[in-house]
Amino acid sequence: MKTRVLILCFAICSSGLFAQKKLADKFFSNYGYIKASELYEEAVRKGDSSEHVLTRLGDCYYNNSNSEKAALWYGKAVNKYSKVNPEVIYKYIQSLRSVGKYEEANTWLNTFKEIQAGDSRIKYDADDVSIYSQLAESNPExxxxxxxxxxxxxxxxxxxxxxxxxxxxxxxxxxxxxxxxxxxxxxxxxxxxxxxxxxxxxxxxxxxxxxxxxxxxxxxxxxxxxxxxxxxxxxxxxxxxxxxxxxxxxxxxxxxxxxxxxxxxxxxxxxxxxxxxxxxxxxxxxxxxxxxxxxxxxxxxxxxxxxxxxxxxxxxxxxxxxxxxxxxxxxxxxxxxxxxxxxxxxxxxxxxxxxxxxxxxxxxxxxxxxxxxxxxxxxxxxxxxxxxxxxxxxxxxxxxxxxxxxxxxxxxxxxxxxxxxxxxCTQTIEGIARDAKTNDVLPDVEVRLIDKTGKVIATVSTGSDGSYKFEDVECNTTVTVVGTKPDYKEDQKMVITDDENDKVTKADLNLIPLIQDNQIVINPIFFDFDKWNIRTDAQYELENIVDVLRKHPNMVIKIESHTDSRGSDRYNMKLSDRRAKSTRDYIISRGIDENRIESAIGYGESQLLNKCSNGVKCTKEEHQLNRRSYFYIVKE
Incomplete structure (x- = not known):
């Protein structure tokens, strides 16, 4: 008897669930998603967790852009049933992305790819979830x-x-x-x-x-x-x-x-x-x-x-x-x-x-x-x-x-x-160009703005007050400001802009004068041990000499080369002389008339600048001070 009552009860309940699901389907087919979702959820509470009901619940919420609930019900469906409609899986992927669950979305994307190999949407998706995070962040520029x-x-x-x-x-x-x-x-x-x-x-x-x-x-x-x-x-x-x-x-x-x-x-x-x-x-x-x-x-x-x-x-x-x-x-x-x-x-x-x-x-x-x-x-x-x-x-x-x-x-x-x-988002970079030795402002300095690829973005000249300005520089980028003026070594400053709009960044330039008293002064030029050939880094420095001589076509110079005290006096004399003459030869090779170099002489260790003579213990830095070249101006 009890069994018959249970069977009868089940039949009545099943009949009621079927009718309720049918009513929900009618609302769904007529786009009544709110009422349909209410009826489908009631069916679930009464024990109907069929694929049809679970996926329809997902659709109700998906169609009304409620991603959290859509993901909930689609998730129940795809995890319970192995062969759901591929479109359900794609909408589940979309719902997961919508709520920021990119890793989980990509896991299901791989499943979708296996089922729908020819689907055009696959080729536009990315395996690297960081791309989604990038899209979700505003463009810093x-x-x-x-x-x-x-x-x-x-x-x-x-x-x-x-x-x-x-x-x-x-x-x-x-x-x-x-x-x-x-x-x-x-x-x-x-x-x-x-x-x-x-x-x-x-x-x-x-x-x-x-x-x-x-x-x-x-x-x-x-x-x-x-x-x-x-x-x-x-x-x-x-x-x-x-x-x-x-x-x-x-x-x-x-x-x-x-x-x-x-x-x-x-x-x-x-x-x-x-x-x-x-x-x-x-x-x-x-x-x-x-x-x-x-x-x-x-x-x-x-x-x-x-x-x-x-x-x-x-x-x-x-x-x-x-x-x-x-x-x-x-x-x-x-x-x-x-x-x-x-x-x-x-x-x-x-x-x-x-x-x-x-x-x-x-x-x-x-x-x-x-x-x-x-x-x-x-x-x-x-x-x-x-x-x-x-x-x-x-x-x-x-x-x-x-x-x-x-x-x-x-x-x-x-x-x-x-x-x-x-x-x-743009910023301004401005500054003043000065003589690094006298601190005087420098007019007519050519200032170039160079981007991180090496391209010159803009060029301006400093005014009578030594000032320059670059406006509309992109935010969140790295640029280099380079100042150039005849008879000066160029100076450059790297500037990293941030994301603050209309910010002004100062980048002053200090150009070192190449002509100081009766000399053309450059950084020391270096030679390999026991060598006198002009290395690339030495050529780079010697180009400053070339520039000054080109700027002053009547100028005549003489070159002196010196060594430290290590090695014999005689050997150092010969070595320094070879270095002086190879320096002269490089300058001439750059198109400077040989008559504009009065002499190129090596003085070995005969004119040391410090105590580091033969037998005196000195540091590398102290010895380096004695290894030098001078470029004297003998005629303006």
Whole structure:
């Protein structure tokens, strides 16, 4: 009897679980992810931890960009079941990246590679997890100020577009009586506009946001993603597939798709709504953006023939207002993942969001020069534009030194619009050039700024006060400042800049005069033991002599060479004389007339500068003092 009761109870419970799961599936298929996740979690509490329920829970949270919970449920699924759908594994990888678990993500990436060897997303991923950390850190050479806009509401706001001092965006702020979208329990999206003024100092001032000026653009369902022609007369936007009775149209599977519409400006209002001809009832078309010359329209679609879940396409806009055939932008842009929210800047740089290239998890913003003929891999913008969450709908309003623009992100919960002001971090290097002997300021010193590769970045001359200045030097780099003036030895200073913008670093230069009294004074020139050939380091010093003689074409010099006391007096006399004459010969080989060198004589150890004569114990340094050459000026 007890057994029959248990069996009956189990049957009733199983029946209840099946019905509950079926209800959850219905909400899921209709994008009611919040309600679906509630029902799936209740099923788990009642004992249903099937692959279907666990992966659906992961999908519910993934689709609403809740990475922590998505990773939790995907993790349960992939660790319990050995043959889950590969797409589940990829979304698990993305969720792990999103919450910063890069090592774990890469472990599962290797599993994904084994299953999906031909997946285009694999070739863009990196085995070195430090790359993800680099993307998550802001570019030290760039200062980017990012602020959430004051026009954001408590619901989703995204998709900025600036035209004639107005910012257009989509928002689910809704109003009393608005229909609610079951995906996230928010009102359906409508298009809004707000005036934007740039105040002194570059700060933006926003007016009050209100629905777009139109009687027909906003429906009871979704509208988003605006693009406006240069003349301001035509607006393209995305909308749910709504019929003339303001009712949703569905395909045979019960799914409603997105379409692109256009409106024209009539007496300040957007009217005359028309659907574009390349829309369809069985796939979505949306996220329009225009080329700078307005001759092409770029958009996103999941139509057949693409590379992945959604791809970016382009269509020609003909002079008569008709459209060409949509063309896929190709595998340089599109992957097996999601490519979305294209935007073409004034310089024809393509910005878009994707989860198919190397990313921090979920959607990241990328840029590409494909429209300029460059098919190299798109570049991830990195932090602070990208985070571990969905980052999308990039728009840049200027391409000058200070770049102003907008992007959208759900990094703080809901989709919000962020404004950014980006500019290079730079510093100033300045100093004074002086005579190292007299401390007098030196005018007309050529000062070169040289980067770490050896390239001369800039050259200036010191003024009458001996000062120089280099502005706009990159932050976080190493440069060398070199000062050169005839009759002086050059001086150089290495400068390492940090990440403090507008910092001023002092780098004074002290140039040693080569002409001192009746001599040309250089550093000691060295010879190998018992040798008199001119070594490279000696040649380097002797070039100072050559420079002075070239600067003063009537100057005549004489050369004296001396040794220390070690060795016999006779031998040292011969050795020093050979060294004096090899020094003379080198100078002559550099194009100096031999008549300008009156003599080159060696004096051996006959003119010691200290006590270190024969038999006196001295240090190496004391002996070195006696090994020297003099270059006397006998005629100016």
């Amino acid at each position: 760039l200062i980017v100020n990012v602020e959430a806009l004051p026009i954001n509401s408590g619901n989703s706001d995204f998709g900025s577009y600036i035209h004639n001092g107005k910012l257009y965006f989509a928002s689910a702020r809704g109003g009393e009586g608005n229909k609610t979208y079951t995906w996230n329990d928010e009102p359906f999206l409508d298009l809004y506009e707000v005036t934007v003024e740039k105040e002194e100092g570059g700060k933006l001032k926003f007016g009050s946001a209100g629905m777009i000026t139109s009687s027909k653009v906003n429906s009871d369902y979704h509208e988003a993603s605006v693009a406006i022609t240069n003349d301001g007369n035509t607006m393209y936007f995305t909308r749910d597939n709504v019929n003339s009775r303001n009712k949703l149209e569905y395909d045979k599977k019960g799914t409603t798709h997105l379409k692109i519409y256009k409106a024209t400006l009539e007496d300040g209002s957007w009217e005359n709504i028309k659907e574009l001809p390349f829309n369809d009832e069985v796939f979505s078309t949306g996220h329009p953006t225009l080329s700078p010359d307005n001759k092409k329209l770029y958009f996103v679609s999941d139509r057949d023939g693409g590379f992945g879940q959604t791809d970016i396409y382009v269509v020609d806009i003909n002079e008569d207002g008709s459209y060409g055939d949509p063309q896929n932008l190709g595998e340089s842009i599109n992957t097996a993942g999601r490519e979305m929210f294209p935007f073409v800047a004034k310089d024809s740089t393509l910005y878009f969001s994707t989860d198919g290239f190397l990313n921090l998890g979920l959607l990241d913003i990328f840029k590409s020069n494909i429209l300029k003929g460059d098919t190299s891999e798109p570049e991830n913008l990195g932090a602070p534009y990208n985070s571990g969450y969905d980052d999308f709908a990039f728009f840049i309003d200027s391409e000058d030194e200070h770049k102003f623009g907008y992007f959208s992100s759900n990094r703080d919960g809901n989709d919000d619009i962020y404004g950014f002001n980006a500019y290079k």
